[in-house]
Amino acid sequence: MYDRVVVILTRKEFLGLLNERIHYLDGAYGTEFFRSGFKGVIEILNIENKEMVYSLQKAYVEAGVDFLLTNTFSANRLKLETLKVNYDLRDINYNAVKIAKMAAANKNVYILGDISSTGHFIKPFGEISFNEAYDVFKEQSEILLNAGVDGFIIETISDLKELKAAILAIRDLDDDIPIIAHMTFNKNGVSVTGTSVEIFVTLLNDLDVDVIGTNCTLAPEELVPVFKKISEYSKKPVSVEPNAGKPRLQRDGSVIYKVSRERFAICMEDFIEMGSNIIGGCCGTSPDHIKFMIEFLGKVKSKKRNILLKEFVSSRTKIKSTEPFLIIGEKINASGKKNFQRKIREKNTEKIVELAITQEQEGAHVLDVNLGIEKLLESSHFTTVINELDKVSSLPLSLDIQQYEFMEEALKEYVGRPIINSSTCKTEQLDKAIYLLKRYGGILILLTMKDKIPKTAKERAEIAKNAIKYLEKNGINKERVFVDPLVLPIGAKKDPYVTIEAINILSRSGINTSIGLSNLSFGMPNREALNSAFLALCINEGLSAAILNTSERSTMNVIFGSLMLKGIEITEKKKFFENPI
Amino acid sequence: MYDRVVVILTRKEFLGLLNERIHYLDGAYGTEFFRSGFKGVIEILNIENKEMVYSLQKAYVEAGVDFLLTNTFSANRLKLETLKVNYDLRDINYNAVKIAKMAAANKNVYILGDISSTGHFIKPFGEISFNEAYDVFKEQSEILLNAGVDGFIIETISDLKELKAAILAIRDLDDDIPIIAHMTFNKNGVSVTGTSVEIFVTLLNDLDVDVIGTNCTLAPEELVPVFKKISEYSKKPVSVEPNAGKPRLQRDGSVIYKVSRERFAICMEDFIEMGSNIIGGCCGTSPDHIKFMIEFLGKVKSKKRNILLKEFVSSRTKIKSTEPFLIIGEKINASGKKNFQRKIREKNTEKIVELAITQEQEGAHVLDVNLGIEKLLESSHFTTVINELDKVSSLPLSLDIQQYEFMEEALKEYVGRPIINSSTCKTEQLDKAIYLLKRYGGILILLTMKDKIPKTAKERAEIAKNAIKYLEKNGINKERVFVDPLVLPIGAKKDPYVTIEAINILSRSGINTSIGLSNLSFGMPNREALNSAFLALCINEGLSAAILNTSERSTMNVIFGSLMLKGIEITEKKKFFENPI
Numbered sequence A, B: 001m002y003d004r005v006v007v008i009l010t011r012k013e014f015l016g017l018l019n020e021r022i023h024y025l026d027g028a029y030g031t032e033f034f035r036s037g038f039k040g041v042i043e044i045l046n047i048e049n050k051e052m053v054y055s056l057q058k059a060y061v062e063a064g065v066d067f068l069l070t071n072t073f074s075a076n077r078l079k080l081e082t083l084k085v086n087y088d089l090r091d092i093n094y095n096a097v098k099i100a101k102m103a104a105a106n107k108n109v110y111i112l113g114d115i116s117s118t119g120h121f122i123k124p125f126g127e128i129s130f131n132e133a134y135d136v137f138k139e140q141s142e143i144l145l146n147a148g149v150d151g152f153i154i155e156t157i158s159d160l161k162e163l164k165a166a167i168l169a170i171r172d173l174d175d176d177i178p179i180i181a182h183m184t185f186n187k188n189g190v191s192v193t194g195t196s197v198e199i200f201v202t203l204l205n206d207l208d209v210d211v212i213g214t215n216c217t218l219a220p221e222e223l224v225p226v227f228k229k230i231s232e233y234s235k236k237p238v239s240v241e242p243n244a245g246k247p248r249l250q251r252d253g254s255v256i257y258k259v260s261r262e263r264f265a266i267c268m269e270d271f272i273e274m275g276s277n278i279i280g281g282c283c284g285t286s287p288d289h290i291k292f293m294i295e296f297l298g299k300v301k302s303k304k305r306n307i308l309l310k311e312f313v314s315s316r317t318k319i320k321s322t323e324p325f326l327i328i329g330e331k332i333n334a335s336g337k338k339n340f341q342r343k344i345r346e347k348n349t350e351k352i353v354e355l356a357i358t359q360e361q362e363g364a365h366v367l368d369v370n371l372g373i374e375k376l377l378e379s380s381h382f383t384t385v386i387n388e389l390d391k392v393s394s395l396p397l398s399l400d401i402q403q404y405e406f407m408e409e410a411l412k413e414y415v416g417r418p419i420i421n422s423s424t425c426k427t428e429q430l431d432k433a434i435y436l437l438k439r440y441g442g443i444l445i446l447l448t449m450k451d452k453i454p455k456t457a458k459e460r461a462e463i464a465k466n467a468i469k470y471l472e473k474n475g476i477n478k479e480r481v482f483v484d485p486l487v488l489p490i491g492a493k494k495d496p497y498v499t500i501e502a503i504n505i506l507s508r509s510g511i512n513t514s515i516g517l518s519n520l521s522f523g524m525p526n527r528e529a530l531n532s533a534f535l536a537l538c539i540n541e542g543l544s545a546a547i548l549n550t551s552e553r554s555t556m557n558v559i560f561g562s563l564m565l566k567g568i569e570i571t572e573k574k575k576f577f578e579n580p581i
Ligand SMILES: [Zn+2]
Pocket: A156, A215, A216, A217, A243, A282, A283
């Protein structure tokens, strides 16, 4: 673990700066070095030609930037190996910080350690594991931190999973270092790995970073629609670094970028309009671009943004608002099913994938995953299932996992904003949930119980309200919590009306609720009839989500109808009834 | 119209007598005359051998009977024609009363005009019309009344429609003459026309008769289970006249009945236990049987009965408790359907019959019948539909008829206890409804409106409560009323919660409610979803019935589930989900 000797910039101070005015990042490094004739891996310059790096950075400092990036874009072990760089990783990164510091000397300029992709996809798309990527980022970040960076910028990353590994690596080293996290998107607002801007931002809102942004690939005009969504969805300050247009190969083999400094500066005004807090340039932008832009735009105060207050769940590729109602498919549940359990132990995920596809067709928004028999499993069983579902672009998951260690491994592996299912209201469990929610993001299902289930609705609501107070005190907003007021089998205990009353009390307090619907009819004949009738009453009282059997057409119909009664139009209404099994 | 000159026995006085103690009827006539060697139509004796009739009746009077029947069992025009009797109908009936009066002279014995079948089935099973049968009974009854009978007994009738014609005929002549109405059943408690004891009694509870009973066909032991149901279901005094066992043909061609007077008397104790108010003997019973029985049993007070308080709807062959929930199929409705209307005008009932069968398979309890386009129809269109449905043993009907005249013709023709759909709360409409309900029986759907639909739930409930008070004051118990608090299309007026609140208020006052469910989703997409969700809320508030689309599996499921939630077991649950279309 890195120990910061001199605290230069705390996260609070950093956010304080952004609150004062727009801050500027520098421009391109690679394209600038190439323009001046250099060919090769630019991080080598940190050792072979420090002067060249220093000159460019000095130019950026003189252009008026507030943040100078270290020349360490590719300076992680894996990437350097691919690039066949034999210099010591430590030297490259250490020198980069030192050069930047020199360039920034006596100016009010902060140094951001620049981190980007390892160049390898993480499993299931690539060969390296999440933990390997994490270690690679940690190794590089630790050097940068020790060398004295003021913060980090993670940029030009197109895989949300890799971004998550980088964020966790840095944050595990230092919980008070500012982090700017960027992802790179195609024109359609989707990354090459299928992750949309919305998925990226709604997860990053949870993760422990300070600024959310995007850079590279697109010219300013092309980046506008992408950044517009970041601006809408981000609950944190936002940043942007467009390219200076697409690179064009000239006859002599050199590359030029088509956007002039004037055009670049004018275009950048749009981002200021959208409330950007940090602005810089990516490939093709020169100190000239940056200087002109800063002079043109000025160090003005950032505009206020209208931030969307909705909550979302997501997988790598799919995102769903939790409103007006979240349908969580219950079928991936091996509890009590011998054959299913055997397949899971053998890491045969065929059935799970099949159930994922079926439930999506039936109209599920989220898939609950409960592997049962946890005592007989290892964490690799969970990560396998998560990766296999990720491969088929599954819906967002509700990770229905009992053991804390398995839950954490699953959350590490998971790409998107999941549901963490579940925690009781016991303080020790809440503490663990808080840790997981802060670290990995997601929404929590909170059971209205400690060791025992309270009998009355008032007691259940009360216990949940207190737990939510505790969560809010610890930085988890109540919007991230869905309270499950517990449905018991009607055969055993006839208290369905207790659950309904609890939903009523909680809803009136603006608290989201979710139930495990099918529990009601456990062991009863015609479960669909009972489930659908009960669900109508629950939704009428304000229920926000349910884990249920999406094959029950009546139940699905009742969801649609109950919301219609409340005057809520369902845009996905077709899903509710056009895909009955 | 007959004018009673001397009022001998009012209905109130008659019921007063029954309240004091058990009363006795006489025994057989035919079998007694045959035993003494007579062969032929026994009513001819009223003209050819008055002495023979007088002697038998005198013997019954001496045996201690309270009621002596006139020797007029077959003395209606149609039956006498069949029997090729040429004597004047008037003489036969008039003499019968005079002979009986002579036999009863100076004794405290009342004379009951004896009425039985015309020997012809009424349409649709036979050739004569309801009105023809009615006229035949009216003709005979008027003579008997003019001759001075104290009351009537209608007996040995196996067709409920014929019984209804006889009752209406007598009651239309005199609204204060006591009527005892009997039907005859097979051992299984079902008449040869398919009407069960329960169907018979639950309609007779409504019709304007004073005593409900059964006679003939079965020996006392066999009649016990049949009479047990009469005793349970009848809200009026009950009577019974068993045979003296089955007739056996002897070698000489004469017939004997196997139950001895001792055995008969002992068996009759069972009927006293079951609370019979009137007891007598049918075929095979002699003055000796009756005398021994009266001496053995004594003129004791009748036992109290436990009367079932449930309400039922029925067709000729099918009966359904209105509890816990009445599913009324909506599909026989020609409103707005050109093709359907054309077929109805052509009296082509194919489609109606098909819809009746389908809806029954889908789990309907009752079929709503709305022919639409009433301005283009005659009453024969309504009677045709009712008879065609009767032919296929349809479910009970909800007669959804606008014009009062058509409603009355339909009610005349209908066999069973229907739903009269509907009346508003306007006094003039209520008066008409009261007339129909008293005369033909049935359950009323009462709309919570006069000229306009009140906007609030409280107003709707209030208007209905006042109407029910008025109905009760006029002899229609609130159990016979289902209040419809009016469901409006959600598209037009978004007041579904007004309806739900009205159901709540009415239910808490112990008032039955019914809605036209599909009206809610008129013109909306996915009507099933909306209907099912809304119905769950309504049943939760206590809704007792709904006119709905039984093809909507979600809606049917929700009914079952909603009742299950309330802890109500549905015995017919299979119907709810095993017959989806
Ligand atoms: Zn770039």
